[in-house]
Amino acid sequence: MRTGAVALLWSSLLLVAYWWAAGGGVQDLGAWETGLTSAGRLAGLLASDLLLVQVLLMARVPVLERAFGQDRLARHHRVVGFTSFNLLLGHLVLITWGYAAGELSATPATLWELTVEYPGMLLAVAGTVCLVMVVVTSVRAARRRLRYESWHLLHLYGYLGAGLALPHQLWTGQEFLLSPAATVFWWGLWAASAGAVLVWRVALPLWRSTRHRLRVTSVVPEGHGVVSVYMTGRRMDRLKAEAGQFFTWRFLTGPGWTRGHPYSLSAAPDGRSLRITVKDLGDDSGALRQVRPGTRVLVEGPYGRLSARARTRRKVAFIGAGVGITPLRALAEELDCAPGDAVLLYRFSGTPLFADEIAVLARERGLEVVWLPGRRRPRVRGWATASAPSTTSPP
């Protein structure tokens, strides 16, 4: 599936380049002025294609989620996004320079003329401003200074940017109108991206949340700023959640409910209830300990490739640390394993989470446990801890 998706991406880029060449793009490169415009046009076409691909990558399309997993999709989204943005800047500069008859000094005046006189150009400029904001705030140094929620909110302007920047090409770009096939391709890709976002990021989560009507049943302290939240709802067996997966959760407790947070299931779903276990790492995760039984919960998901489906062989090693143990604890419960098939390496500082539950899994399911007490040694790569591992019980 992954190879198919990558092949589709490259085919779309090649098709776009072919239409550019068929429209005289290569011949136009022969002269300075037309060459600038032609190169700018190619850059714009490739940028548009990648911009829409970038939207599709984060639209939670199930087949892509299953093939790549969300973390890998997010990494690809970043690379595709920066490439598309660089091409967009190239498009802007080259095409304006070309329209200014190849004279750099006339470029600002030409840019103004193009913006106010050509159809859709004002929208395109507004879209580009949105995209500049998204890209600037996504550069690592800037992102580190922003709260995750602020960055995420600004990032959503990327949809607006894509929505505003593309119509000028659909209205005026000659390659878009070159042939019925090109027109169908561009409008089809645009509609598929917008449709995927509406279906999988908006409609499906709303439908699932309405259908299952999840509510909190209890919030149980696990010690050291960690709580487990138990939830139930209607037709929970139809939720199709698997151990190892996560949801994005929104607890309807009042202001701030719009901020969704991803948490893994910490117990294998039993068709009646769900459990998550959360460490207080910030304001929203910390506020969970005050959530009252009966609170409504909106969910997006289930997401994630880490489930029994990812297993390729009988023997399994679960390796986790701190609160990161949550999906592994759920998987160890659900996975079909005979004694000796599965081993859990668990690094923790202070008291380990789920010590009693893991002891039960060891006793009843033959899970071998290697407890790794202590923090990761500073400035040492890998998993080394200060103390020796203990294979019998948590120290």
Ligand SMILES: Cc1cc2nc3c(=O)[nH]c(=O)nc-3n(C[C@H](O)[C@H](O)[C@H](O)COP(=O)(O)OP(=O)(O)OC[C@H]3O[C@@H](n4cnc5c(N)ncnc54)[C@H](O)[C@@H]3O)c2cc1C
């Ligand atoms: C797939 C996945 C599964 C997770 N499962 C668990 C779990 O089972 N238990 C648990 O305690 N924690 C889990 N986390 C981490 C948890 O999502 C964050 O700790 C939580 O969102 C912090 O929110 P906050 O507002 O309290 O803290 P903030 O102060 O806003 O953030 C604290 C840290 O969490 C990161 N963060 C905040 N919001 C998000 C978000 N929506 N998506 C990704 N990162 C975010 C921030 O970048 C920052 O590094 C998981 C994260 C991911 C990506």
